[in-house]
Amino acid sequence: MAAPARESAPRTVTRSCPTCxxxxxxxxxxxxxxxxxxxxxxxxxxxxxxxxxxPKALAMKEIYEDPERLRKPVKKNADGSWTExxxxxxMELAVSKLSEIKEKYGNxxxxxxxxxxxxHNVGAQLYIPPxxxxxxxxxxxxxxxxxxxxxNVALHTMLGDPWLFPIPDLDRTDFFVCMGGNPLxxxxxxxxxxxxxxxxxxxxxxxxxxEGRVVVIDPRRTETAExxxxxxxxxxGADAYFLLSVCQVLFAEGLANPGRLADFTDGLDTIxxxxxxxxxxxxxxxxxxxxxxxxxxxxDFCAAKGAWYGRIGLCTQExxxxxxxxxxxxxxxxxxxxxxxxxxxxxxxxxxxxxGRPWEPxxxxxxxxxxxxxxxxxxQLPCGLMAEEMEEASAGEKRMRGFVCALGNPVLSAPNGERxxxxxxxxxxxxxxxxxxxxxxxxxxxxxxxxVQLEHENYDFLFETTSVRNFSRWSPELFAPTEEQRxxxxxxxxxxxxMNGAPSWEVVDDMMVKGMLAMMVGPGTGCPEITPxxxxxxxxxEHGPLRMIExxxxxxxxxxxxxxxxxxxxxxKLRAADHGIDLGPLEANRLPxxxxxxxxxxxxxxxxxxxxxxxxxxAERSREDRMVLVGRRQLRNMNSWLHNLPALAKGRNRCxxxxxPDDAARLGIEDRKHARVSSRVGEIEVECEVSDxxxxxxxxxxxxxxxxxxxxxxxxxxDKQPGACANYLTDESSIDVLSAxxxxxxxxxxxxxx
Numbered sequence: 161m162a163a164p165a166r167e168s169a170p171r172t173v174t175r176s177c178p179t180c181x182x183x184x185x186x187x188x189x190x191x192x193x194x195x196x197x198x199x200x201x202x203x204x205x206x207x208x209x210x211x212x213x214x215p216k217a218l219a220m221k222e223i224y225e226d227p228e229r230l231r232k233p234v235k236k237n238a239d240g241s242w243t244e245x246x247x248x249x250x251m252e253l254a255v256s257k258l259s260e261i262k263e264k265y266g267n268x269x270x271x272x273x274x275x276x277x278x279x280h281n282v283g284a285q286l287y288i289p290p291x292x293x294x295x296x297x298x299x300x301x302x303x304x305x306x307x308x309x310x311x312n313v314a315l316h317t318m319l320g321d322p323w324l325f326p327i328p329d330l331d332r333t334d335f336f337v338c339m340g341g342n343p344l345x346x347x348x349x350x351x352x353x354x355x356x357x358x359x360x361x362x363x364x365x366x367x368x369x370x371e372g373r374v375v376v377i378d379p380r381r382t383e384t385a386e387x388x389x390x391x392x393x394x395x396x397g398a399d400a401y402f403l404l405s406v407c408q409v410l411f412a413e414g415l416a417n418p419g420r421l422a423d424f425t426d427g428l429d430t431i432x433x434x435x436x437x438x439x440x441x442x443x444x445x446x447x448x449x450x451x452x453x454x455x456x457x458x459x460d461f462c463a464a465k466g467a468w469y470g471r472i473g474l475c476t477q478e479x480x481x482x483x484x485x486x487x488x489x490x491x492x493x494x495x496x497x498x499x500x501x502x503x504x505x506x507x508x509x510x511x512x513x514x515x516g517r518p519w520e521p522x523x524x525x526x527x528x529x530x531x532x533x534x535x536x537x538x539x540q541l542p543c544g545l546m547a548e549e550m551e552e553a554s555a556g557e558k559r560m561r562g563f564v565c566a567l568g569n570p571v572l573s574a575p576n577g578e579r580x581x582x583x584x585x586x587x588x589x590x591x592x593x594x595x596x597x598x599x600x601x602x603x604x605x606x607x608x609x610x611x612v613q614l615e616h617e618n619y620d621f622l623f624e625t626t627s628v629r630n631f632s633r634w635s636p637e638l639f640a641p642t643e644e645q646r647x648x649x650x651x652x653x654x655x656x657x658x659m660n661g662a663p664s665w666e667v668v669d670d671m672m673v674k675g676m677l678a679m680m681v682g683p684g685t686g687c688p689e690i691t692p693x694x695x696x697x698x699x700x701x702e703h704g705p706l707r708m709i710e711x712x713x714x715x716x717x718x719x720x721x722x723x724x725x726x727x728x729x730x731x732x733k734l735r736a737a738d739h740g741i742d743l744g745p746l747e748a749n750r751l752p753x754x755x756x757x758x759x760x761x762x763x764x765x766x767x768x769x770x771x772x773x774x775x776x777x778x779a780e781r782s783r784e785d786r787m788v789l790v791g792r793r794q795l796r797n798m799n800s801w802l803h804n805l806p807a808l809a810k811g812r813n814r815c816x817x818x819x820x821p822d823d824a825a826r827l828g829i830e831d832r833k834h835a836r837v838s839s840r841v842g843e844i845e846v847e848c849e850v851s852d853x854x855x856x857x858x859x860x861x862x863x864x865x866x867x868x869x870x871x872x873x874x875x876x877x878x879d880k881q882p883g884a885c886a887n888y889l890t891d892e893s894s895i896d897v898l899s900a901x902x903x904x905x906x907x908x909x910x911x912x913x914x
Contacts (some may be wrong), residue, residue: 168193174738175205175635176620177797178280182347182621184354185631186217186741195615195639197221207742208631209354214347215796215808220433220613223594226641228873229595230609233642240599240871242607247646253606255658257589258295261562268527271299271560273543275568276307276799280613281704282621283649284567290864291652294659298527298536299545299560303568303587303799305566306806307472308350310480310538310899314488316522320757322538324513325350326491326503328467329746330359330628333501334367335466335846337457339487340401340473342346342906344383345793348473353628357387364389366509375457377402379451379474379790380818380860381853392457393445394854395789397906398781399470400479400774401443402454403486403663408433409458410493417462420494424752427762430646431489434763434771445782446867448855462494465501469874473790474767477905481898485767489733492762497751505754506745508624509632509729510709511716519756521768526790530555532893537900544575544892544902547583561588567648571599572800575890575902576841581869596804598743614638619709630743632713634706634734649705669703676708680715681722687715690722698722717744770898784857789837789889789907792818792862800864803877815883816849818860819911824850827911837861839907842888845914859911861886861903 170191187208191197200204200221202212223229233250245253247597261269273297274315278284292300304312312322328336329352335601341349343356353359364372376385377392377399385391394402409415411432418425440451461468470487472482488497498501525535531548534541546836548554550563565582571577571584577599584590584603592601595609618635641647653665662668677692679685687695695714701707710731713719720728734741752758796808803809817835829835831850837859846861854860865883867874887904894903 170198173636173638174206175638176633176740177213177217177619178618178635179219179802180347181349181352181623181626182209182354183352183623183627184213184217184347186213188638190638192639197224202738204879205739207740208627208629209443212358214357216798216802217287218807219231219798219802219805222807223612224614226507226804228804228875229612230597230607231642233606233608234597236431236605250606251654251658251905252610254591254608254655257605258562258564258591259659261588265561268295268298269560270295270297270562270564271301271546271549271585272297272566273546273565273568274302274566275570275573277567277801279622280647281567282709282853283647284913286654286708287649287652287656287704287854288566290656291659294656295564297711298300299478299541299549300536300539301541301546303543305540305543305572305899305901306573306904308330308475309537309901310475310484310896311350312538313481313522313899314485314767316538317766318488319755320519320760321755324505324755325506325626326488326497327626327746328349328469328500329420329504329629330363330467330744331364333465334372335375335461335464335788336360336363336373337377337466337468338384338388339377339468339470340475341469341471341535342378342382342384344387345795349630350626351469351471351628352623352626356384359382359628360387368466369636373460375475379855380723380792390454394449395781396858397477397479398443399483400486401438401507401778401781402436402447402449403483403490405440405443405447405491406458407486408430408439409455410462410490412437412439413459414456415458416493417463417495418492419499420749421492421497421751421760422493422759423881425760425762426490430763430768431493434768440661443778446618446778447449463872466494466496467502467598468494468496469503473905475901476791476903478777478894478896478903479770480896481767482770482774488761492760493627493745498748500748504748505750506625506627507630507717507743507750508748509716509718509741509743510621510624510712511719512625513750513754514717515753517756530558531750534895534900537898539894542892542895542902543570544890546570546574547576547580547892550583550586552586559586563587564593564605565590565591565600566593569598569600569800572864572885573887574893575887575904577866577885577887578842580890589721593648598719598800599866599869599872608646608651610651610705611641611645615641615645617649617704617706620791621704621709629745632718632729632734632743633740634737636735640689647704666703673699673707673711676711678710685715687721687724691723695722706731765900767900774895786857787823787909787911788858789839789886789909790860790905791886792856797862803867803881804874804877805862806880809876809880813883815846815862815865816852817911818849818854820856820858821850821852821856822830822856823859823911828913829911836912836914837889838891838910839891841891844888846884846886859909863887
């Protein structure tokens, strides 16, 4: 039989952009013969993005083409150089070293860190459990404790599900309040909405008489604030005080009206008592917001169809969980949670917000760090404490000796990275799962790289749960990986098989799928007419993450129920949908059915326990002589992992310190000159930009830079955008205690001319 003809003519493939939450639709022209990308453009037929794209769309092309990315495992030699090795040797080395440490010193002698790119790779999300099961360690760290963990804690304690995010109904609201976010740059973090600028402009046009409102409350006049109808400066870290004053006004002026939510909400009387002590006048010095501004904003919000949203600026501060909780409280008190135009719950095709799913109670303190006894919170330890857990001087015999860093660069993205870099050298063994030799992986003994987005299928698994419109999207593999490459899910599956003593990774893969089906189909489920064995035989793929996705979508709210609903969704239909599948607008009135608990706990005891700390901090927040540092999102950046791409690194230096003209004049700092910024834990030198977009007393520096360290193979980042690492100033001892999240916004600093 003749071999099939080799594909050679250029062709255009549609897929979603894998770089940020928005998951915009793309048209990618490729040359299969040359294995190259010829062009990337927006897909006008994508029902969500409608042809929109931002500069980050080029990232997948440039990562694929990057000559410095790794394609085979590399092992560090005694002299610090690297040697490529085969996969079997790499697997044997990793498993033998981690198992040896585990057997000699105990399970918790190993630890791991999971980085942000995991959320963009469905295989990485679904297949890490067998590997973690093999490690059996409680030393669990991730990027969550520099990101959304306070919202996870608030949602878990209030609704029973840490991932049941309410999303602003941007397509139907006419009054949008944004705190701690910059949707024009992020495209809506935990509010995935392609072309956020157009959506926000439509909010304004949609209001009565074309007078809708977009109100940004932020210590910087961000890109979003520039197009908003209103911008209100707020002192960093004061959001919880401000939101308590909002609640006080709601009750004092008779505007609190939960509507139907009152029927299944506990704690309404409690929150009225709590917020009574925080009228706008009492918190004015701490927030910098005049009382009448607060009162009028509350009145106007209650008179409109509104959504009140908060994001990372609220999470990564001293009272991050209280601020995140109070955002949800405001939406409950005004009846905007689960209401059209307010904050709604997506209904993903994979069925993760359906009634009847099991409830796991919120838990914390099951493990504590050795040095300071910091408790885990919902399986998370503060990532900035990794260093002291590794140091012999801090942790002694109980120190972490083995470490797995999965798709992350915590030397740049975790607090006090200089200390972490030194601590990594004390480890007995370090495994890095990464495609680069970066600031963190340079310390590893072994690096295992995976395929990149154009070399594997993907499904927008996480981001279908955060979208402003329901959708389901599969993305094809554009270029088949070479024999020397492995997908991330294959790496995890084989490591898990070897760590757990399974015969092969294929056995582990089958066990996972069959275990899933045993819970999803058969008597007492939504698919009672089919057995798990029959369902298994009907799956389209032989192995891999799309089998698990197929199980979920076939039994999900839009699924074909393995044939019982022939018009429903299945993997074949999903793969045939070139532009994704539009599943309609978000639905109102899904509570309480879509949450695991029967009732909303508006005032969880765990969260109320932090109010005395908030009260004690009011005087410090009211000081006028503090200079504090906040972060900043940028359109061409995504944390630390896009800086080695020429198209995104070009242009003038973007790692600059924004400072208000009055502060610059007082400190003798000139525009585009350098300053030294110091905190309790570190000092950096950085170029300054003098701008009145900053609130006086506040400076801003973007996150993820610092590419000037030895032993790193990121030449574009080093030469084009090296920058200074903001997290060298982040104090690992300053933590939002409720969520184990580090304070990265509102850091006290001193600034002086260099």
